[in-house]
Amino acid sequence: MKKTTRIQTENSQRVLDAALEVFAAHGFRGATVDQIASTAGMSKANILYYFRRKQDMYVAVLTKTIEDWLTPLKTLNPAGDPHEELWRYAQAKLQMSRDAPDASKLFANEVISGAPMIGAYLQNDLRPLVVHKCTIIQRWIDRGLLAPIDPLHLLFFIWSTTQHYADFMPQIDALYDHSEDKLFSDAESTLKQLLITGLQPPAR
């Protein structure tokens, strides 16, 4: 009954790529279907053949983004070295900011406007995952492997600093003179310094 053809998968993807770009730049309300259509190089009526509503494109592209988002956090290994694990996570997030800045902007736009579409997701999916990871971090602290710090705010630190290099790129461009490669390697060393030395457990 429901078979997905080649053209279907191809064109759906084209629409989603264009939708991500436009929604990331203007948010849900600021984006127009016409603009998504012209970005995708298709007629408006045609993209509405694949996604009947603007909102359908939005949730599709947002859901995909969120799934990618969660992956690196899930891999935090309780048995590993705390500094190494946290730094690996921060690195992965920074890399995502570089590789998929639009995904970061999309998420930022959604949350800034009050998370109207993903409020439930934050409560039902993100929260339990974060609570779990925070207990892992807390256990590291209790065992003296990490300086005492609020695990949740530590996550906020990692999120905010890494996503900054996607969301605020126009500002960074105005202030930073060197290549993109150097920008991200400088960012990496700065974050590493703040994270690692900031989390050094007190001497025994």
Added chain:
Amino acid sequence: MKKTTRIQTENSQRVLDAALEVFAAHGFRGATVDQIASTAGMSKANILYYFRRKQDMYVAVLTKTIEDWLTPLKTLNPAGDPHEELWRYAQAKLQMSRDAPDASKLFANEVISGAPMIGAYLQNDLRPLVVHKCTIIQRWIDRGLLAPIDPLHLLFFIWSTTQHYADFMPQIDALYDHSEDKLFSDAESTLKQLLITGLQPPAR
């Protein structure tokens, strides 16, 4: 010739307050004049009497925000204690995130959508200020008062972490259980820890 009446100042302010709220939540394109009008409790035609275009409200509210934004950075005192000065700045920014979250969201929205309105400002006003402050920080480092770190990325760190507590509040709400007071005092100690210990100069 150009005298501003009492009603003018009062009502202009009402419009700007409403405009800040709406633009912060939906960005320039996503905001509607009708919505600003109803938020201000005035008719659409009336608010367009004070600001002839939607864009005029936007630049007015954005300009005001940016001026407030820069103030605390300007007070960075080269003669002061580096840790104290930087921490005072970070604290001031965090307090602004708490007191005026809409201003932070407005700015974030503008930059995320490519800074179409304030690109010139970033180059002409923000940049020289930041360059100057970076040399101050660099001088502290050269004198051994601060751990070696990239001054610009240090500013990025302060900006991103503090603004996170305004822009991403819906996400924080979903993850954080205690009072707003406790949230911000926890944030403060976490940031202080990361900033101060992360910047401790190497032992002589």
Added chain:
DNA sequence: GTGTTTGTTGACCAGGCGGTTAAGTTACGA
């Protein structure tokens, strides 16, 4: 009080919005 400036608004406009439909074109299995 009166005249003039300032403030207020309902009605209106052209264009853009998300979305539908009907009619046509293309792809493809049999």
Added chain:
DNA sequence: TCGTAACTTAACCGCCTGGTCAACAAACAC
């Protein structure tokens, strides 16, 4: 090769958008 299901789009719809305007009300200087 042919039939049919999948695909494409011009034309259209009602509503909302930013913005104008003329007519009216309020405030104020004298």
